Amino acid sequence: MYAVVKTGGKQYKVAVGEKIKVEQIAADVGQEVVIDQVLAVGNGADLTVGAPLVSGASVKATVxxxxxxxxxxxxxxxxxxxxxxxxxxxxxxxxxxxxGITA
Incomplete structure (x- = not known):
């Protein structure tokens, strides 16, 4: 499963277990951050595209x-x-x- 998220004015394709470098977020090291601006969610051949955001979808990440x-x-x-x-x-x-990615 993967998702396309928007943060810091840029878009990133992310999957569980990946590490990405984004614009600076005001959070402490080890803190969990929830990114709720999800533009698309894909799982194999299925793809859900939002207009402009997918409702109810979010991505959890740790700093x-x-x-x-x-x-x-x-x-x-x-x-x-x-x-x-x-x-x-x-x-x-x-x-x-x-x-984690929730759709």
Whole structure:
């Protein structure tokens, strides 16, 4: 069984036992989180698609860790104009372990 969930403005296809990295969630490590924005639920050949959400469906996950992604380097330059600009960004994330899917 798998589900397509929406969290942090992105969509993820998840199954029980998987680990995913999502946008940072305000929860402690070890705490259970319920994601109720489920867009689709599939089980083998069966697929239930919501309009836009599947009613009564939810995904339970446990917070494994918090962290930061690798740095994204930003370099802007205009040739022959004596313009160079350096920057960087590290996005925070929360790692979730999917424990259950209810349809």
């Amino acid at each position: 494994v860790a918090h962290g930061r992604h690798d740095k994204v380097r930003i370099f802007k330059m205009r040739r022959r104009k004596h313009y160079q600009k350096h920057g960087g960004h590290r996005q925070n994330f929360t790692e979730l372990s999917i424990t």
